[in-house]
Amino acid sequence: MSNATIYSPGTVAEPIPLGQIVPWAIFAGLLLLLAIYFVGAEEGATSLISGMYVHEFVHDGRHLLGFPCH
Numbered sequence: 001m002s003n004a005t006i007y008s009p010g011t012v013a014e015p016i017p018l019g020q021i022v023p024w025a026i027f028a029g030l031l032l033l034l035a036i037y038f039v040g041a042e043e044g045a046t047s048l049i050s051g052m053y054v055h056e057f058v059h060d061g062r063h064l065l066g067f068p069c070h
Contacts, residue, residue, distance in 0.1 A: 040067045 043055045062069045
């Protein structure tokens with residue numbers, strides 16, 4: 001047998017408290033900013049990692065997202 005929950009029209013879902021959402025939203029935002037940095041700015045004068053490894057790894061993503069590359 002299945003343990004599926006049966007929908008009953010009278011029930012209302014409880015909202016998630018804002019205090020539980022904020023830390024995850026900040027974490028997701030920081031990951032997004034880090035990804036944008038590596039795709040958009042990790043080369044040349046702003047490079048944190050020497051060599052072209054990161055640039056070559058995200059090269060196609062740069063073109064897909066419209067960042068100029070060469």
